[in-house]
Amino acid sequence: MSRVAVLGCGVAGTVVANRLVRARRRVEVTVIDGHGDHIYQAGLIDVAFGVRTSESLRRDARPLLDPLVRLVVDKVEGIDPAARRIDLASGARLEYDVAVIATGSRNDRGGIEGISEGSRTFHCPRQADELARELAAFGGGRIVVGATRLPYRCPPSPVEFALRLDAKLRGAGRPNGSRITYVYPIEQLQPNPAIGGWARALLVERGIEIRAPFQIERIEPGAKRLVSSTGEELPFDLAVLVPPHRGASFLDSSGLAAGNGWVKADPRTLRAGDGLYCLGDAADLPASKSGAAARYQAAAVAANVLAEIEGRTPSPDYAGRAT
Numbered sequence: 121m122s123r124v125a126v127l128g129c130g131v132a133g134t135v136v137a138n139r140l141v142r143a144r145r146r147v148e149v150t151v152i153d154g155h156g157d158h159i160y161q162a163g164l165i166d167v168a169f170g171v172r173t174s175e176s177l178r179r180d181a182r183p184l185l186d187p188l189v190r191l192v193v194d195k196v197e198g199i200d201p202a203a204r205r206i207d208l209a210s211g212a213r214l215e216y217d218v219a220v221i222a223t224g225s226r227n228d229r230g231g232i233e234g235i236s237e238g239s240r241t242f243h244c245p246r247q248a249d250e251l252a253r254e255l256a257a258f259g260g261g262r263i264v265v266g267a268t269r270l271p272y273r274c275p276p277s278p279v280e281f282a283l284r285l286d287a288k289l290r291g292a293g294r295p296n297g298s299r300i301t302y303v304y305p306i307e308q309l310q311p312n313p314a315i316g317g318w319a320r321a322l323l324v325e326r327g328i329e330i331r332a333p334f335q336i337e338r339i340e341p342g343a344k345r346l347v348s349s350t351g352e353e354l355p356f357d358l359a360v361l362v363p364p365h366r367g368a369s370f371l372d373s374s375g376l377a378a379g380n381g382w383v384k385a386d387p388r389t390l391r392a393g394d395g396l397y398c399l400g401d402a403a404d405l406p407a408s409k410s411g412a413a414a415r416y417q418a419a420a421v422a423a424n425v426l427a428e429i430e431g432r433t434p435s436p437d438y439a440g441r442a443t
């Protein structure tokens with residue numbers, strides 16, 4: 121029986137694990153997740169607009185996993201690919217034949233001076249709840265919406281947020297001349313040029329001011345001002361920003377992450393080393409960090425893990441598909 125360890129039970133880890141056991145081969149699948157919950161992150165924008173609470177997005181991961189998958193609720197603290205061993209926060213150790221890294225991404229709010237005190241985000245359940253309260257009480261003025269650094273989860277999410285905010289402000293009769301300014305670290309308003317062009321046309325049509333490229337160097341919470349890397353200043357009444365993202369910290373300490381915090385994987389096979397695969401947000405791939413991309417990557421990873429344990433060559437079949 122081959123032992124496959126899947127690290128993380130978000131979109132990527134759940135789909136890989138279920139596909140592996142449903143293939144009915146001689147494989148024993150263990151999923152390790154820090155909290156054992158599955159969070160539907162796409163709902164966080166609804167949370168920020170008070171349509172639902174962040175708690176409603178949280179589900180017990182167990183019923184989402186096939187009964188043949190073993191779930192271990194523990195935090196991965198290290199992985200040693202040479203010894204094919206995983207160290208867990210509880211002190212337990214897990215040996216594997218193939219490991220699949222699917223630990224997603226995390227907000228790195230330490231990455232920009234003043235970001236925690238000076239801005240809000242909808243990219244975190246607790247903060248999205250707070251933002252809903254703040255938006256409900258917003259008295260008027262300029263709301264800056266945008267992203268700080270690339271890459272981050274769900275590239276269109278700041279455009280989606282800006283358009284929904286515009287609709288909300290229009291519906292409320294634009295309290296005290298409220299207006300929106302969209303900031304983005306690169307000139308094209310999305311990593312994908314086609315979506316960037318589409319987004320620009322929509323924002324212009326709605327009268328949303330655009331400042332791009334605007335690479336935020338620091339936020340001055342007292343003065344309520346963003347300062348760019350070229351010294352441009354942008355005052356705000358409320359700043360709603362996607363913070364910088366990084367991979368899980370054990371990837372840095374295990375030497376698996378490139379300097380940017382993400383794991384380099386072959387873009388076609390998603391293989392990240394001997395007996396190692398990486399997919400979803402955790403991977404450094406020329407694909408969006410999205411649940412949709414993770415789901416297509418999961419199909420390719422499951423097929424390649426099965427190939428590997430059966431002594432076949434992994435197929436270079438993943439072609440970057442997302443939605």
Ligand SMILES: Cc1cc2nc3c(=O)[nH]c(=O)nc-3n(C[C@H](O)[C@H](O)[C@H](O)COP(=O)(O)OP(=O)(O)OC[C@H]3O[C@@H](n4cnc5c(N)ncnc54)[C@H](O)[C@@H]3O)c2cc1C
Nearest residue numbers: 128130131132154161162196223224274400401410411412
């Ligand atoms: C506001 C917002 C809107 C979005 N909208 C969309 C959308 O409309 N469409 C879309 O396709 N995508 C959307 N996404 C992106 C999507 O949610 C992510 O890309 C997707 O969840 C990535 O899947 P993943 O499995 O790689 O990571 P995740 O789903 O984040 O799962 C990672 C898992 O790993 C676990 N983990 C992390 N570190 C450790 C550790 N050290 N030890 C053990 N476990 C660990 C975590 O607990 C978590 O369960 C959105 C994201 C946000 C924030």
